[in-house]
Amino acid sequence: MRALSRIPSRLLLALGMALLTAQATAVIAPEVGWPEAARTGVRALAAVLLVMSVSDLLRLLAFPPHDAGRTSLVTGLTATHVAIAGAVLIAAALLRTPHRAVANLTGYALVAVPLLWLAQRRAGMVAARTAAIALALFAFFPTHLDVSDRERLTYAQSGSGFRWSTGWPTSAWVLRHEIQLSRPLTGNWSIVIQLAAPNPRPPRILARLNGQDAGAFVSSSNDEIALHLPPALIAGQMRLTFEFRPESSTTDLRLSAHRWVAGASLGSAASSFFDGQGWHTGTFDDAAGRTVPGVYSLELRPD
């Protein structure tokens, strides 16, 4: 009886939310246009319904009702019926793209079976049916989308607290990075620097190592430049001090810098720059125009 008395109030609440959403849609329509307003309205209503079903499910899972083992009193629908109905709706919505229908229905089935089993064994059939409703709603809503492929990852971003770009604003600038080793270096090594954006033909960058010329970097991939270190310069060294500057007086090449200093052998003191007047610890976010604590994105790699 408790379930019976609860259902109408849930339906009324849902109906009320639908009316409110319709009204809100009508209010924003003159500003954004009816199609966009309708999309926003449907999305908001679907989100409200999903939140309602998930909160119902969580409540049932946390505190299962005493009639947990009974079938649905209201409609006779079991969780399996609801889950299958959800699958049919998803399939119908995705008939336009069969590959997408198969991909989504496979995922839906792989999630539905353990979810319904979990809800059923923990809190009975009512909870299982609520779980099925929530999952069907969750999986059905995105069927109207058409997401295309695009580049989403970037190397650096001006003003970012995580990764930013740095470079040589004037010909007087020098970038310096120091590495403290735990034992004397032996063998062949390269220093690799990550660029702030892919650049298949970067301008030449010259390096000095412990005060001596070490050569020019070459492009090692679309987004990295590398320099094989002369063995004579590194053999037996415990500390490597690199200084980088472009070959030409002006360059638009930008390197990546980041905030995670704990892994650098010298921590936050590892990177520094010379701006023509003096040395400053940290890095210079050239797009934001300010000094930022951090280190350059580079690695010493064994060849």
Next chain:
Amino acid sequence: MGNQFRSARTREVILDGLLTLLVLALAAARLSGANWYATHKPIGMRLLEGWPASWESIYFLAHLPTFLGDEPSRLGIAPVDYRTYVNLYLFTQVYGWIGSAYWSLAAIDVFFWSAGAVCTRHLARRLGASDSAALIGATLVAGSPVLISFMWHQDLHLANMASLPIGLWAAAALVQEHRSRLRLAASLAFLLLYLSTTYQYQWIVAPAALLLAAFHPRLGLRRGLIVMVGAVALFLIFTVVIQALLSIAGLGPQGNRLGAVNEPGALVSSRIVDAGAFGSVLAILPGPRHLTATAEAYHPIVFCAGLVGLALLGKRALALAALALVAPLGFMTLYPTPWVAMSGYPLVYIGAGVGCARVSTIAAALIHRVAPRQRFTTAMSLVATFLLATWLFSLTNLDLTGDPSFLLNWWGLYAHGQIH
């Protein structure tokens, strides 16, 4: 009776809620502070919607159009995608709702991480651990390197490691609550299928389920073996059907993603071929360095505490402990990574929880001899348990206080040589 039931439920909900809050707190601390992968290999990091993620997040991002786009799929479902199919599917659906790829990945990660900790607690109770031991074990899982190291990494292992405690708990629940062997075989088959689409832990959970069945009074080894053979056969049929379905729908594996992950069968065969017929057996046997690496991945003290605690839990847990130790050592010879070394981690942490609880019981008994007041003894016992658990927890979480040595050593077990 009803009130007792309700208060027990409330207690369960509170404990599970606290574990979830702990996971959220640890995740938040790692976003603003020590991101494990970014500290180990900052050059491998990128920005996704302005937030840090590893370059490997491309594996998930590239599949948004497969699940949410109308254009024919360019990629298909390669092995790298199939072994995380459920997480991939859920990620795309969450993206469909919130429109942020970064927070969709994070939501899936945190959800399964929390579920892993909660399932560890329930698994521990099923294995006979006390309430406090189970809670300590679950807390150690929440702070475990195998889960923390992948948070905010957003790589192709998104939330994968959390499927082990979920799978082990589900296997224990299915075996202990089964009513018919046929249904048990079918349920275990689906569990193996689920695990094969959330990582590769079906090869750990299948023998674990067999052990659980062997110790079950109504099953035993012979019936358990029949059930497991049926389950594995059914699982293989399910797998073939799904892969065929995907292939027919034009989602067969394509392009350069085919070699992105190592398949266990291919690894074994390549190792045998490399070693030659004579040395093939020796080549796939683990050695002392694999054991050392395993202990280092957990932290040697946590590892030893785990093994001691499991031994205290009885024969069934001891058998599972042997599995938790031996199987990862075998896998380590094929793919030596810290997360493979920790392929029995829920059991080891449960053991550590049991060890903590036992030590505090002994401490309480000693205190009681010196000062025989019950309330004082109980309070001291609780303090001892808390301090011991906090100490074990802190051994692998020192990065929160600015000491990255453990995290660098942990990732160094996978890849070392780069210095920055």
